Amino acid sequence: xxxxxxxxxxxxxxxxxxxxxxxxxxxxxxxxxxxxxxxxxxxxxxxxxxxxxxxxxxxxxxxxxxxxxxxxxxxxxxxxxxxxxxxxxxxxxxxxxxxxxxxxxxxxxxxxxxxxxxxxxxxxxxxxxxxxxxxxxxxxxxxxxxxxxxxxxxxxxxxxxxxxxxxxxxxxxxxxxxxxxxxxxxxxxxxxxxxxxxxxxxxxxxxxxxxxxxxxxxxxxxxxxxxxxxxxxxxxxxxxxxxxxxxxxxxxxxxxxxxxxxxxxxxxxxxxxxxxxxxxxxxxxxxxxxxxxxxxxxxxxxxxxxxxxxxxxxxxxxxxxxxxxxxxxxxxxxxxxxxxxxxxxxxxxxxxxxxxxxxxxxxxxxxxxxxxxxxx
Ligand SMILES: [Zn+2]
Numbered sequence: 001x002x003x004x005x006x007x008x009x010x011x012x013x014x015x016x017x018x019x020x021x022x023x024x025x026x027x028x029x030x031x032x033x034x035x036x037x038x039x040x041x042x043x044x045x046x047x048x049x050x051x052x053x054x055x056x057x058x059x060x061x062x063x064x065x066x067x068x069x070x071x072x073x074x075x076x077x078x079x080x081x082x083x084x085x086x087x088x089x090x091x092x093x094x095x096x097x098x099x100x101x102x103x104x105x106x107x108x109x110x111x112x113x114x115x116x117x118x119x120x121x122x123x124x125x126x127x128x129x130x131x132x133x134x135x136x137x138x139x140x141x142x143x144x145x146x147x148x149x150x151x152x153x154x155x156x157x158x159x160x161x162x163x164x165x166x167x168x169x170x171x172x173x174x175x176x177x178x179x180x181x182x183x184x185x186x187x188x189x190x191x192x193x194x195x196x197x198x199x200x201x202x203x204x205x206x207x208x209x210x211x212x213x214x215x216x217x218x219x220x221x222x223x224x225x226x227x228x229x230x231x232x233x234x235x236x237x238x239x240x241x242x243x244x245x246x247x248x249x250x251x252x253x254x255x256x257x258x259x260x261x262x263x264x265x266x267x268x269x270x271x272x273x274x275x276x277x278x279x280x281x282x283x284x285x286x287x288x289x290x291x292x293x294x295x296x297x298x299x300x301x302x303x304x305x306x307x308x309x310x311x312x313x314x315x316x317x318x319x320x321x322x323x324x325x326x327x328x329x330x331x332x333x334x335x336x337x338x339x340x341x342x343x344x345x346x347x348x349x350x351x352x353x354x355x356x357x358x359x360x361x362x363x364x365x366x367x368x369x370x371x372x373x374x375x376x
Contacts, residue, residue: 002060002062003015003060003062003069003073004057004058004059004060005060008028008211008212008213009027009028009212010028011028013028013030013212014030014212014215014216014219015039015070015073016038016039016070016075016216016219016222017036017037017038017039017218017219018036018037018038018039019032019036019215021212022207024207024208025206025207025208026208027208027211028211028212029207029208029209029210029211029215030210030211030212030214030215031198031199031202031207031210033195033198033199033218034195036218038070039070040070041067041068041069041070041071044069044070045063045069048060048063071226074223074226074227074233075216075219075220075223076233076234076235077174077177077220077223077230077234078140078144078234078235078236078239079140079235080213080216080217080220081144081147081174081217081220081230082140082141082143082144082147083140083143084213084214084216085147085170085213085214085217086143086144086146086147086151086170087135087138087143088209088213088214089167089170090132090135090138090143090146091135092205093107093159093163094107094132094133094135096205097205097206100160100163100204100205102158102159106158106159107132107133109158110132110154110155110158110159111131111132111133113153113154113158114129114130114131114132114150114154115129115130115131117129117150117153117154117360119282119283120282120283120358120359120360120361121145121283121358122283122284122286122356122358122371123283123284124284124356124371124375125141125145126139126141126240126243127139127141127142127145129142129145129146129150129154130142140235140236140239141236141239144236144373147170147171147174148171148174148175148178148372148373149358149369149371151167151171152168152171152323152324152335152369153360153367155167162204163204165326165327166197166200166201166204168324168326168327169193169196169197169200169327170193170194170197170217172190172193172327172328172330172333173190173191173193173194173197173217173220173221174217174220174230175333175372176189176190176332176333177190177220177221177223177224177229177230178229178230178231178372178373178374179229179372180228180229180232182332182333182372183221183224183225183228183229183230184224184225186332187221187224187225188221189328190220190221190224191218191221191222193327194217194218194220194221195218197217198210198214198215198217198218201214229374231373231374232374236373236374245259248262248263278297278312278350278353279297280297280298280299280300282296282359283358283359284356285297285298286356286357286358286359286368287314287353287354287355287356287357288334288336288353288354288355288356288357288368288370289316289348289352289353289354290352290354292320292331292336293316293317293318293320294316294317294320294336294338294357294359294368295314295315295316295317295348295353296314296315296359297312297313297314297353298312298313298314298315298345299312299313300312300313301313301347303347304349305349307349309349309350309351310349310350311347311348311349311350312347312348312349312350312353313345313346313347314345314346314347314348314353315343315344315345316343316344316345316346316348317336317338317339317342317343317366317368318342318344319338319339319342320336320337320338320368321336321337321338322335322336322337323335323336323337323367323369333370333372334355334357334368334369334370334372335367335368335369335370336367336368337365337366337367337368338365338366338367338368339364339365339366340361340365340366355370355371356370356371357369357370357371358371
């Protein structure tokens with residue numbers, strides 16, 4: 001809207017490429033994934049100059065600023081991937097076409113699994129998993145939790161195999177783009193996965209499913225590369241801060257004044273990030289170690305290692321296996337399974353605990369999922 005261009009329902013509705021849409025069953029779809037021409041700042045500005053000369057529709061006021069009119073308007077994965085694609089998939093699994101929806105029994109099984117994960121979700125997550133039946137009320141952060149972490153576990157063996165494998169392609173591609181290191185290292189691979197995901201979407205869910213929202217997944221790898229990771233150009237920090245502002249309002253009277261007064265009273269900006277120290281209680285004490293091992297931090301010890309780093313007593317799982325192998329060995333994402341009987345108690349320097357994780361204990365094995373999104 002602010003760029004004064006066609007929206008997603010138009011024939012050339014993608015603001016990143018020039019694919020002409022195809023009208024299917026009353027909606028505009030973008031099924032192509034290959035040989036697409038990217039838009040650029042130069043082509044965008046040239047088109048706007050043409051419009052101005054011909055006195056066609058008004059142009060965007062942003063044109064007078066030194067902005068890249070394509071690159072500096074990134075696709076926001078909070079809206080497009082979480083509130084968009086993930087919600088769309090969940091909705092058809094719950095109440096879509098008979099070919100792709102789950103039975104009432106299967107939905108209730110997934111819900112039971114989700115609820116049983118509540119105790120495993122660390123406090124850095126704003127919300128715990130809830131009923132699948134509540135899908136219409138799920139917030140973006142819950143949809144991200146499902147897309148990147150819990151979905152992999154709770155759908156396995158319940159959702160039809162080919163739908164599950166297809167979801168995993170999306171989940172892995174998205175997860176890779178959240179971590180700044182992986183987003184660069186595996187960028188081309190993530191793009192291949194997104195291409196496959198979109199192509200297969202038409203086959204599995206029907207051509208009418210490949211709307212702009214699904215198409216835009218193809219451009220997410222470019223955004224991650226340009227900005228460092230998807231969290232560097234997403235709406236999540238904005239939404240989280242809105243949540244914080246909302247909690248400053250205690251009554252319906254003059255809300256703006258209340259917010260301003262409370263912000264002034266605060267000793268420092270509520271946006272400042274605390275350095276996170278390892279915690280020693282479940283569910284906040286699971287970590288991935290730098291060489292692909294997993295541990296639970298048990299307690300802090302007085303001693304430190306040669307370089308002065310604090311030693312922690314940990315329950316260490318040295319023998320780890322990939323949680324899944326398709327579409328790729330899950331260890332690149334920090335997803336492991338371990339056997340509890342192989343754990344040993346060991347002193348480990350704090351700096352080796354590289355990433356916080358979600359730890360899920362099951363009857364015969366324990367699962368570790370590295371937390372990949374930026375926590376702010
Ligand atoms: Zn496009």
